[in-house]
Amino acid sequence: MLPIYNVPDAQVSILKRRMVGERAYPERLLAGVERIFGEGVTPEQAVKRILESVRLEGDEALRRWSEKIDGVKLDSFRVPASSFAEAMGSLPPRLIEALRTAAERIRSFHRRQPIPSWEENGLGQRFTPVERVGVYVPGGSAPLPSSLLMSVIPAQVAGVEEIIVCTPPEPHPAILAAAAICGVESVYRLGGAQAIAAMAFGTESLPKVDKIVGAGNVFVTLAKKQVYGLVGLDGLAGPTETMVIADATANPDWVAADLLAQAEHDPLATAILLTPDLALAKAVQQAVERQLPRLSRREIIRQSLESNGGIVLVRDLDEAARLADEFAPEHLCLSVAEPRPLMDKIRNAGGFFLGEYSFEVLGDYVAGPSHVMPTSGTARFASPLNVYDFLKISSVIGLEPSLARELSAVSAEIAHAEGLTAHAAAAELRLGGAPLPTE
Amino acid sequence: MLPIYNVPDAQVSILKRRMVGERAYPERLLAGVERIFGEGVTPEQAVKRILESVRLEGDEALRRWSEKIDGVKLDSFRVPASSFAEAMGSLPPRLIEALRTAAERIRSFHRRQPIPSWEENGLGQRFTPVERVGVYVPGGSAPLPSSLLMSVIPAQVAGVEEIIVCTPPEPHPAILAAAAICGVESVYRLGGAQAIAAMAFGTESLPKVDKIVGAGNVFVTLAKKQVYGLVGLDGLAGPTETMVIADATANPDWVAADLLAQAEHDPLATAILLTPDLALAKAVQQAVERQLPRLSRREIIRQSLESNGGIVLVRDLDEAARLADEFAPEHLCLSVAEPRPLMDKIRNAGGFFLGEYSFEVLGDYVAGPSHVMPTSGTARFASPLNVYDFLKISSVIGLEPSLARELSAVSAEIAHAEGLTAHAAAAELRLGGAPLPTE
Numbered sequence: 056m057l058p059i060y061n062v063p064d065a066q067v068s069i070l071k072r073r074m075v076g077e078r079a080y081p082e083r084l085l086a087g088v089e090r091i092f093g094e095g096v097t098p099e100q101a102v103k104r105i106l107e108s109v110r111l112e113g114d115e116a117l118r119r120w121s122e123k124i125d126g127v128k129l130d131s132f133r134v135p136a137s138s139f140a141e142a143m144g145s146l147p148p149r150l151i152e153a154l155r156t157a158a159e160r161i162r163s164f165h166r167r168q169p170i171p172s173w174e175e176n177g178l179g180q181r182f183t184p185v186e187r188v189g190v191y192v193p194g195g196s197a198p199l200p201s202s203l204l205m206s207v208i209p210a211q212v213a214g215v216e217e218i219i220v221c222t223p224p225e226p227h228p229a230i231l232a233a234a235a236i237c238g239v240e241s242v243y244r245l246g247g248a249q250a251i252a253a254m255a256f257g258t259e260s261l262p263k264v265d266k267i268v269g270a271g272n273v274f275v276t277l278a279k280k281q282v283y284g285l286v287g288l289d290g291l292a293g294p295t296e297t298m299v300i301a302d303a304t305a306n307p308d309w310v311a312a313d314l315l316a317q318a319e320h321d322p323l324a325t326a327i328l329l330t331p332d333l334a335l336a337k338a339v340q341q342a343v344e345r346q347l348p349r350l351s352r353r354e355i356i357r358q359s360l361e362s363n364g365g366i367v368l369v370r371d372l373d374e375a376a377r378l379a380d381e382f383a384p385e386h387l388c389l390s391v392a393e394p395r396p397l398m399d400k401i402r403n404a405g406g407f408f409l410g411e412y413s414f415e416v417l418g419d420y421v422a423g424p425s426h427v428m429p430t431s432g433t434a435r436f437a438s439p440l441n442v443y444d445f446l447k448i449s450s451v452i453g454l455e456p457s458l459a460r461e462l463s464a465v466s467a468e469i470a471h472a473e474g475l476t477a478h479a480a481a482a483e484l485r486l487g488g489a490p491l492p493t494e
Numbered sequence: 495m496l497p498i499y500n501v502p503d504a505q506v507s508i509l510k511r512r513m514v515g516e517r518a519y520p521e522r523l524l525a526g527v528e529r530i531f532g533e534g535v536t537p538e539q540a541v542k543r544i545l546e547s548v549r550l551e552g553d554e555a556l557r558r559w560s561e562k563i564d565g566v567k568l569d570s571f572r573v574p575a576s577s578f579a580e581a582m583g584s585l586p587p588r589l590i591e592a593l594r595t596a597a598e599r600i601r602s603f604h605r606r607q608p609i610p611s612w613e614e615n616g617l618g619q620r621f622t623p624v625e626r627v628g629v630y631v632p633g634g635s636a637p638l639p640s641s642l643l644m645s646v647i648p649a650q651v652a653g654v655e656e657i658i659v660c661t662p663p664e665p666h667p668a669i670l671a672a673a674a675i676c677g678v679e680s681v682y683r684l685g686g687a688q689a690i691a692a693m694a695f696g697t698e699s700l701p702k703v704d705k706i707v708g709a710g711n712v713f714v715t716l717a718k719k720q721v722y723g724l725v726g727l728d729g730l731a732g733p734t735e736t737m738v739i740a741d742a743t744a745n746p747d748w749v750a751a752d753l754l755a756q757a758e759h760d761p762l763a764t765a766i767l768l769t770p771d772l773a774l775a776k777a778v779q780q781a782v783e784r785q786l787p788r789l790s791r792r793e794i795i796r797q798s799l800e801s802n803g804g805i806v807l808v809r810d811l812d813e814a815a816r817l818a819d820e821f822a823p824e825h826l827c828l829s830v831a832e833p834r835p836l837m838d839k840i841r842n843a844g845g846f847f848l849g850e851y852s853f854e855v856l857g858d859y860v861a862g863p864s865h866v867m868p869t870s871g872t873a874r875f876a877s878p879l880n881v882y883d884f885l886k887i888s889s890v891i892g893l894e895p896s897l898a899r900e901l902s903a904v905s906a907e908i909a910h911a912e913g914l915t916a917h918a919a920a921a922e923l924r925l926g927g928a929p930l931p932t933e
Contacts (some may be wrong), residue, residue: 064755094905146783150508153907160901164617169610178862180604183841185875193871194715200911237885237928273835283722284730288877291723312920319916351915394892402622409616409892417891417898424889436624436705436726438887448877450863452856453833455846462599466859468592472585472668473638476790480857481751 056357057314057328057343058365059336062374063464065367069327072432075181084273091123102277104249109252114259115370120249126223127244132253132304134231134242142231151232158204164423165212167355168442177453182446184214185287187262189254190239191221191269194370196244198227205425206440207237208268213445219243219264221250247271251278255286268440270427287435289440293431294323294363298384298404300375300397303332303337305390309411310335311342313388314364315356317414322358327384328366329375382433386415405434460485495768496753496782497798497804498775501813504806508766509821511871521711523691530562541687541716548691551892553698559688566663566683571692571699573670574684581670596676596860597643603862604651607881616892621885623653626701628693630660630708634683637666640861642863644864645678646710652884658682658703686710688769690717691862694725707879709866729818732870733762733802736854737823739836740778742771748850749774751783752801752827755855761797766823767805768814775805815839822873825854843872844900870918899924 060069063362068307092101108116114132121129143151173183190206192198203220209217218239222230223246233243245260251270255278256265263286267279270292278289297317301310310328317326343360347353369375369415381385384405391397394409401407405428408415419426425462427440438444454462463482468479498509500545519537526829531540533757547555553571560568581588593907611621617904626778629645632638642659647659661669662685673681684692694716696702702725702911706718707729718727736756737830740749749767756765769775782799786792808814815836822842830836840846844867849853858865866879877883 060526073774103496113761118667150911152806153904153911156904157908167612167614167617169608169612171608171610173606173608177852178606180607180863180880181846186841187748201908201912203876207682208854278856280722281720284872286869287872298839309920309923312916315916316920319914346916346919350919351913364723367878398890401623404887404888406891406907407620411892412895412898412924413891414617414898414920414924416905416909416917417893417901418889418916420908421901422891422893424619424891428889429886431723433723433726434888436886441619441887443882443887447842447868447873447875448880448882449835449847449873450842450845450857450867450878452845452861452863454853456858459851459853462595462856462860465592465595466855468588469596469859470855472589473640475755475758475889476788477751477754477795478855478858480785480789481748481755481853481888485749485851485853 056339056347056360059340060367062369062378065365069325069365069428070378070432071362071383080273083483098273099277100480102281104276104279105248106252106281110219110256117245117249117253117258117260121224124249125224125246129224129244132243132245134226136240139231139235142228143235145228146232147261150229151236152201152227154204154218154236158199158208160421160423161204161208161425162212162401165209165442166391170442170446174451177455179451181449182453183449184216184217185265185445185447186310187217187264187359188215188445189219189221189267191250191267191271191275192230192397193275194223194226194270197232200227200229200233201420201426202269203230203233203236204237209240209425209440210445211237213442215445217262219254219261221245221254223247237382247279248274251282255282259473266301266445268427289427289444290429290433290437294325296384296430297322297386297388298323298379298382299326299328299388299390300336300372300379301328301330301337301390302372302392303413304392305335307335308324308342309336309414310339310390311346312486313416314344314360315346315350318356318364319350319360322355323363324359325363326360329369329378330366331369331370331371331375336368339366373400373466379404385428385430385434386418387414388404403434405429405439437466456480498779499752499804499806501808501817504804508764508802508804509806509817511821512764514615519712533622535728537712538716541713544687545720548688548697549695553760556684556688556692556697560663560684563688564663564685568663568683571682571684573665573683575679576669578674580665583673584667586673587825587880589668590675593639593643593668593672593675596640599860599862600643600647601651603613603902604648609853609885613890616894617780618890620888620890622777622888623655624656624884624886625654626656626703627654627657627884628660628703628706630689630706630710630714630715630835631669632664632710633662637669639666639668639672640865641708642669642672643676645865648812648864648879648881649707650676650883652881655924656680656701658693658700660684660693662686681714681745687713687717690714694721705884707866707883726882728866729868729872729876733764734759735764735823736766736825736827737818737821738767738827738829739811739818740767740769740771740774740829740830740853742774743831744774746774746777747781748853749778749829750785753778753799753857754785756781756825757795757798757803758789758791761794762802763798764802765799765922766803767783768808768817770814770860771809772807775807791840799847812839818843822871824867824869824873825857827854829932842873844868844878845891
């Protein structure tokens, strides 16, 4: 089920990044769009229609789409205050405790991120929090209370005043418990493109936010792309990915378990092992077969591994590092004897997991860094969700008049070259040029 | 020409932020699209067509669009090495000197921005530079060598290895001189959506970049929006804006000159004064009339001020602060006796200009911070271009086995609640669960 590739074959198959427009939508998704929106409507057009209607009609449109798409009639969207306590009461205390531990570790990690406002001789950069943030928490096939913690807490650490959460109706109690644990009171039962529209434009029931973060299904992603620029975004999430680099010292059962954990997210998820050790490769292959039958999501795992997964036999760890750097995986697990020197050879990865005790699942829940990490190769330019996503910089310019005068002459020179005579005039006035002050 | 508003009237006119879809394209632009692309093609569709063809046909498509849109036949796109020296030689030495001073100050400012990689107990955040960056430098009605410096230098300070510049044919010598001054060798004569396409997808002549920065016309902005997610972006730029808050101590001629400088960029540019002082308001009105006739771009200025500019009479500086915070201007100039306490009341602005010697034009050229700042109210969530735009964070997770085991139990608990049994299994293996290691 987990094929072994040589490098050239892997580079044209599982290691090849697909470009925008090259990945077709699943048939089922297209059929769903056709059923709701009519023949020949693309997912992009469907999302555009949802956005437009929410912008113009507000709550009324939200109700209509929730009924048509999610099959629920909603009078109000906001989860009532009483539901949080009920949710907490309905869950096993050990789970509540685990979520609390996770929340504390996530908070403590993000509190260590420095907020480096500075000023020197009147010039500087000032960091201030974004005022209002919307967090999307997916429902879907596995409800993820961890996603709520991983998005909300970095925003709280940054000092965001108002955080609202949208999640599809009806939210799992664990999601409401996670909200209660981190003190979020505004949770709305809205999913898909309509949730993104509500947060981007505001309606009678929801305030317009300044920034939207969190991953969702393809409609969420298309909607985020369409409101990009109107609100800030954390990025566009693709299917999740783990790459493992392992040497002969790795435990094949553990490597197999880590690949299986990755694959169970989604048939589109990617789990790839790079190793120079053929014996390990074969042992991992066998361990995957052995472990699979007792996993509840084995059908999803099978689809994921067969379409996107595999083992790549590399010459040595240096070659593995080069391939990983080019692939720029969301998660990069270094299950090797000496992970740190290997990490130093690689620039592009959302998260580095050093050694086989720092396995990816710990990062999903409790290690501390946000599990919202850049996918689809965007680790080449993007970062895991972090405190800076919820801060913005203002440049500060407060110069001494003597220096300002000196620089005014320089500015006037460039302004004239750019043909901007009003710019030049503003500078020349500071040099005492005409028109002179009128007092 | 510069009308005086009370606050309620201003809030429904010049201070009202237009939402996406509410701003119509100018007739001339639509006519141009129709002429090249045929009847009924929207600017979005035209840009989509350009992107698709460049993705599929590479250089061939670039040649075709450059001829159709820019009216130039290009054999090669890259500016030959000899052109830089020629450009330097063709310009007045004082201008070269001014550009050098600007470059030095921009570099020195950005070098002060801390790069706060950290690690503690095996957890941390590692900053590394983006490998390849594309910078768009607009040509248009005023060639802006300053824009090249303001985008390229923060990338260089971040440690970006490869920077390529696209600018419409034929570039002004001052733009080539600016490239030479900061040591950029890869300049391509490509403008508009085709330039963005070339950098986003790569062609035979241009390498695919990881991130694209820099402002341009509406086609550039639409193209950036369409490639968002495939490459990183600095944001989507709208027309430039300056808000001035002034009290009775301000020099009305200087305030007028600053508003005029802003307005000369673009008929869509916004220049707004907030003041509690009616006498100052009237004096600025008169000064604008007096200064305008001798400015070369007076027609652009007139259009800008009449459509988007104005003076808002506020009750006091606190009210001005509240209105500015809500407007979130790109540039906020505090021409008041005590600018710092006023700044402390305002969160949302791309740049604060403190006192009337720190005027906006200094920021355009030589103060130090990048003049690429967030427009259209995006200062609520976005920052001026800075070193962090060219770095990305990787999370580092390298835990001690004893702590990892403890956290594995917590992870398994949450994984079970999420219905992710493969996640739980990976965690339980670290706790010594079956299947045991096979050695």
